[in-house]
Amino acid sequence: METDYINLIFEGFIDIYNNPRNAIMWLIAGFLMYFGIAKKKEPLLLVPISFGVLLANLPLGELVKPSSGEGEPMGFLLFFQENGLHTDLLPLLVFLGLGALTDFSPVISNPKTLLLGAAAQAGVFVALIGTLLLNPIFDFGLLEASSVGIIGGADGPTTIFIASRMKELGNSLGVGVQDIVGATAVAAYSYMALVPLIQPPIIKFFTTKKERQIVMPPPKREVSKRAKILFPIICTIVISILVPKASPLVGILMFGNLMRECGVVERLSSTAQNELMNIVVIILGLAVGSTMPGEVFLKFQTIAIFVLGLVAFITATIAGILLAKLMNLVSKEKINPMIGAAGVSAVPMAARVVQEMAQKEKPGNMLLMHAMGPNIAGVIGTATVAGVLLSLVPGLIG
Amino acid sequence: METDYINLIFEGFIDIYNNPRNAIMWLIAGFLMYFGIAKKKEPLLLVPISFGVLLANLPLGELVKPSSGEGEPMGFLLFFQENGLHTDLLPLLVFLGLGALTDFSPVISNPKTLLLGAAAQAGVFVALIGTLLLNPIFDFGLLEASSVGIIGGADGPTTIFIASRMKELGNSLGVGVQDIVGATAVAAYSYMALVPLIQPPIIKFFTTKKERQIVMPPPKREVSKRAKILFPIICTIVISILVPKASPLVGILMFGNLMRECGVVERLSSTAQNELMNIVVIILGLAVGSTMPGEVFLKFQTIAIFVLGLVAFITATIAGILLAKLMNLVSKEKINPMIGAAGVSAVPMAARVVQEMAQKEKPGNMLLMHAMGPNIAGVIGTATVAGVLLSLVPGLIG
Amino acid sequence: METDYINLIFEGFIDIYNNPRNAIMWLIAGFLMYFGIAKKKEPLLLVPISFGVLLANLPLGELVKPSSGEGEPMGFLLFFQENGLHTDLLPLLVFLGLGALTDFSPVISNPKTLLLGAAAQAGVFVALIGTLLLNPIFDFGLLEASSVGIIGGADGPTTIFIASRMKELGNSLGVGVQDIVGATAVAAYSYMALVPLIQPPIIKFFTTKKERQIVMPPPKREVSKRAKILFPIICTIVISILVPKASPLVGILMFGNLMRECGVVERLSSTAQNELMNIVVIILGLAVGSTMPGEVFLKFQTIAIFVLGLVAFITATIAGILLAKLMNLVSKEKINPMIGAAGVSAVPMAARVVQEMAQKEKPGNMLLMHAMGPNIAGVIGTATVAGVLLSLVPGLIG
Amino acid sequence: MVLDGLYMSLIGLAVVFMVLVFLLITINLLNYFDRKPSKKIIEVETTSTLNKSESNIENVVAAIALSLAMSEKTPQMNISNKNSGSSNWLSIGQQRLFRSREV
Amino acid sequence: MVLDGLYMSLIGLAVVFMVLVFLLITINLLNYFDRKPSKKIIEVETTSTLNKSESNIENVVAAIALSLAMSEKTPQMNISNKNSGSSNWLSIGQQRLFRSREV
Amino acid sequence: MVLDGLYMSLIGLAVVFMVLVFLLITINLLNYFDRKPSKKIIEVETTSTLNKSESNIENVVAAIALSLAMSEKTPQMNISNKNSGSSNWLSIGQQRLFRSREV
Numbered sequence A, B, C: 001m002e003t004d005y006i007n008l009i010f011e012g013f014i015d016i017y018n019n020p021r022n023a024i025m026w027l028i029a030g031f032l033m034y035f036g037i038a039k040k041k042e043p044l045l046l047v048p049i050s051f052g053v054l055l056a057n058l059p060l061g062e063l064v065k066p067s068s069g070e071g072e073p074m075g076f077l078l079f080f081q082e083n084g085l086h087t088d089l090l091p092l093l094v095f096l097g098l099g100a101l102t103d104f105s106p107v108i109s110n111p112k113t114l115l116l117g118a119a120a121q122a123g124v125f126v127a128l129i130g131t132l133l134l135n136p137i138f139d140f141g142l143l144e145a146s147s148v149g150i151i152g153g154a155d156g157p158t159t160i161f162i163a164s165r166m167k168e169l170g171n172s173l174g175v176g177v178q179d180i181v182g183a184t185a186v187a188a189y190s191y192m193a194l195v196p197l198i199q200p201p202i203i204k205f206f207t208t209k210k211e212r213q214i215v216m217p218p219p220k221r222e223v224s225k226r227a228k229i230l231f232p233i234i235c236t237i238v239i240s241i242l243v244p245k246a247s248p249l250v251g252i253l254m255f256g257n258l259m260r261e262c263g264v265v266e267r268l269s270s271t272a273q274n275e276l277m278n279i280v281v282i283i284l285g286l287a288v289g290s291t292m293p294g295e296v297f298l299k300f301q302t303i304a305i306f307v308l309g310l311v312a313f314i315t316a317t318i319a320g321i322l323l324a325k326l327m328n329l330v331s332k333e334k335i336n337p338m339i340g341a342a343g344v345s346a347v348p349m350a351a352r353v354v355q356e357m358a359q360k361e362k363p364g365n366m367l368l369m370h371a372m373g374p375n376i377a378g379v380i381g382t383a384t385v386a387g388v389l390l391s392l393v394p395g396l397i398g
Numbered sequence D, E, F: 001m002v003l004d005g006l007y008m009s010l011i012g013l014a015v016v017f018m019v020l021v022f023l024l025i026t027i028n029l030l031n032y033f034d035r036k037p038s039k040k041i042i043e044v045e046t047t048s049t050l051n052k053s054e055s056n057i058e059n060v061v062a063a064i065a066l067s068l069a070m071s072e073k074t075p076q077m078n079i080s081n082k083n084s085g086s087s088n089w090l091s092i093g094q095q096r097l098f099r100s101r102e103v
């Protein structure tokens, strides 16, 4: 019996001794907190995620352990993993709120920018192929490659959505699959936060000063309320016909947007944007963070994921710029190729980066609203790509 | 393999070709949206319901399909159907908010009006019998008849509650039962929205001009805080003793009201009325809408349901008016028989209709508070009827 | 068939006749409502709890009955018992909100007060031993004793958490265990509300007038934002290493506090404190109340629980005072021993009691902030004790 | 089956009227006793007159001063209104506000 | 497997472009019909008078200034409209207010 | 069983004191290092300039008056900060406001 008591006091220390990687994760959690709190980078997600990492790596992992037979329910965070992540509920509810927060009028008033949002998806596929090329070293298959690629979409909930689905898919088919939900999510949010550091040098390298000084006049015509109401409905139908698997992401995003724009359900829209969003973000962040116990996260693969994620961001930026330049060759109405870089999503960070660079190159050149077009189009593009991945991958690995 | 890709691109079109009824449902969804948004009729429910209809009818039905074996969770909307509708959670949580939003003092200060709320329940039973009479044509049984009848209660969540229960009851007993949850809910909300069109001609037909001009003085005495606090408690106990099956609906409604009136849990009451209500309404609306895939909704039965629902509304209105006239025969304190029409519920629309008609017939005759009595009593009456149905139906079909 | 109808009308009365204890519970529910509403004692919890008691004791118990085979889902309140209490979700989410509501700076600026919060835990163990001593009379085992003891922690959600766990533990191991979740929760909240009556005479008895007049100067140094941010992180790690089983309670509490203090996720913190908290409190209160049907609550054991709970509160108060006096013997910086009484938790009631007594004994002696130290430390102490109980009890009863 | 429906309707309407008549009687009783208010719950009403008597203590000003000065700039002001009643737990965050009331 | 990836990428990018081109066409159609507005839904627009100046993209800077100034002061104006629309059920609590509106 | 209880109590109280003593030591260390602040996280503090005067206990009465007056009128001021931090996603809706800040 006395051994029990001694065990009681030392079981925590013993667990740390046996699983030193968990203690290392505390440092990583601390670093993410520092990044989120002191540096104020994506704090709304990084604070919950980082604390989730900490909680998942405490001795004995009380918050992430499965239900024991002895009247102990499953850990608090495991509950949300199983009932929030694996069911897609949390990412989709975030999408609901994002839809209610997003103003699509830049896309409606200048639909050409949709193409720039499409171009940026090249980043997803370059990273996907890159991941497959590293297969011999890191044992990445198509499932992992899809999850890593989608980081290039620069869209947190979509990344979480796809990575969860790919993990589940592998598990259910008995195909070996690494658990990289947490790593891809952290990579996505980190690079989204770092967009102001990542993009400017790339933009400068791939554009001439003259190009960066191209002035774009304000759009000629304002978007009618009717167009704003019809847009989410049409968008849902068109994308769902062409890529049915994208319909959950696109449909819920657009439902949120319809609530915003229709003007008669203000109280629903407000709750979707605020209280519901906040509740979901707290739980989603903790749940995602808790997918990263030390033995899952501390692998060479994780470094590869971060490198590939950066490649994806860079490629997406380049693709957007190059298409913009291409469009300038064929169209007489010149666009500033910098706005192509905003196609990576990372809403609205990437658009702000463009705006600031434009101001420096030529004070008074207001590109923000022009950059919001590809910026938001990138969200739609990435949701479409997610649907494509969900359609193709099961057939290819089956 | 290449076939796969071609499939990918065309599977949406093929699905539409195979299920053209789904595309017709888009039009119906669009009509409901127009009704909710442009006409501002019951938008808080009709906007989510209509978008739910749309989402449930997109190609391949991603949002309403059951969990595949391959790592795909069940569809987002099916999840809420199973965990929100079938468990009664969502309708009851709406009742919680409604209780917190309702001021019962018109009933407390003039309890006679409770009888008018009872009379209007005749509409429920007339529609119920009518549905059974149509059995040879539409194959409606007692389960469907109960669901259709309750439309006459003019109370959205109660309708959803009863229709879900009846469907589950039939499925669990192996009795054939049609899935009419969506149709009855849409009928109920639609007619509630149309009360200002439906009721005035009926009221005019069944009352004389002299009756419509009866002036009712304001209630003599205001309701004490104590009475308002005791009312929900007493109401819960009395109704639950007499009709135990009504206790979930009545109990939760009255708990919401106690939070409102007790004055010491303002923060809980406010959340129940606003944020919690909004979250529940968004999800409930989507879930109800998603019970209407084309093959379920596009039947002749649906037309019958709408016709019978209208009959129920009309009969309820008539019954309320006639009882009011009857009460005038025996009581010396005359009441304006128009307030009997408010007994159908459709809070507060029906009471407003009465007020406006009263103003037209005799400017200055303020009937609103008098009409709120039967109006709210109708809610209690319909919840009681729901309990009666839940008590009797299983015994009769077993 | 006609019997059915007669049954329908009388089944409620018959049920009351067969289960008269349920009707007695209405009176108890009424008393709790009176206590919460008219006396304004802990209304946020007692109003939902008392209505939960009422709902659980209505005829036929519709709201707490398990799912019948016949298409009836489980009762609304049973659903929340099973999915909210047994899973620990609701108590932990309350802890999240409490963390976001709590300012730990009194503890940080004067960490010595942590010891007073530890001393007060003596109350838990005295009540625990007392409960075991009453085993021959009331058939209380170690499981019940732990649940009763934790009442002395004066911390509602922790009490609910431990009592639920102990019940589940007993059920899963096939050890006989009484269902005392409701009784302990009501005892805890009642005595927390009664702290202003319970503590002053004890404080007077165990201190001299001179001691009560000891003036404590305001803390020398303010707590930096950095310290406030680091405190929850450090606290989580330290306690989780020493008592891993305490990590859910402490970890979630501290996550809430980090959201509060970090300053960059204001919207999450606000939602955790307000809307999320309110939703959880409504449901938690109802669920806890509904664990008290008459046959569970109306036992002599319940009286014993209330007596033992009072003993626990009294002992906790005494222990805090005595340790404070002891500290005065060894330290030259004198503390007013009254603040030891605040170590029982019951935040912030106990601290207020001390402040008021100090004002009466010596006007101008501001003890509030000094008393908040042990007050909050008592929360941490009780969470730690909860962890100890969870660690030891399974081994001892297995 | 139509007969079942008729039976149900008859019984149903009868029960609904019975329930609401019972309720009518109970409310009338309630109103009857409410007109001659007993001393028992009267305090509900008096206490709820904006909680006037809540602050029964001398020297509150200084206390409030201390606490408010420290807390008022923090963004949780709304909590002070939301926490009506005297809950321990939920008012934990108000520790500094120290709204003096008859504790 | 890398070949799979290449195939996927090719098809994937093609599909994404196809989808967004379709969307482009649809929006252009939408905008085309929007310029000659039918009478049907026009009332929607008139009711939203508050948003009128919302997309007047000339004078943006001024607009931003104005909106910022307004948004900072009354960040929850939307709450006042919370009960927009004319829902029966959800406005039940407002029965006493009796805001006279076109029922 | 009572013996079990005694054991548990002894060990339990010992563990609780041990935990809180550990915590005491840690906080003392924290406070010790906090007095000589490293440059590392100092910016956290500078950014929170708004809270600087939080505990300036002189002039409290005036502070109360001011703050109370403010809090009563605008009980939901905190909502204006709801979007503090610089999250991409959650500030997406504010795209038009374009509050110029250090991106």
Ligand code: NA
Binding pocket: A152, A153, A154, A155, A343, A344, A345, A346, A378, A379, A381, A382
């Ligand atoms: Na993107």
Ligand code: NA
Binding pocket: B152, B153, B154, B155, B343, B344, B345, B346, B378, B379, B381, B382
């Ligand atoms: Na009704």
Ligand code: NA
Binding pocket: C152, C153, C154, C155, C343, C344, C345, C346, C378, C379, C381, C382
């Ligand atoms: Na305690």
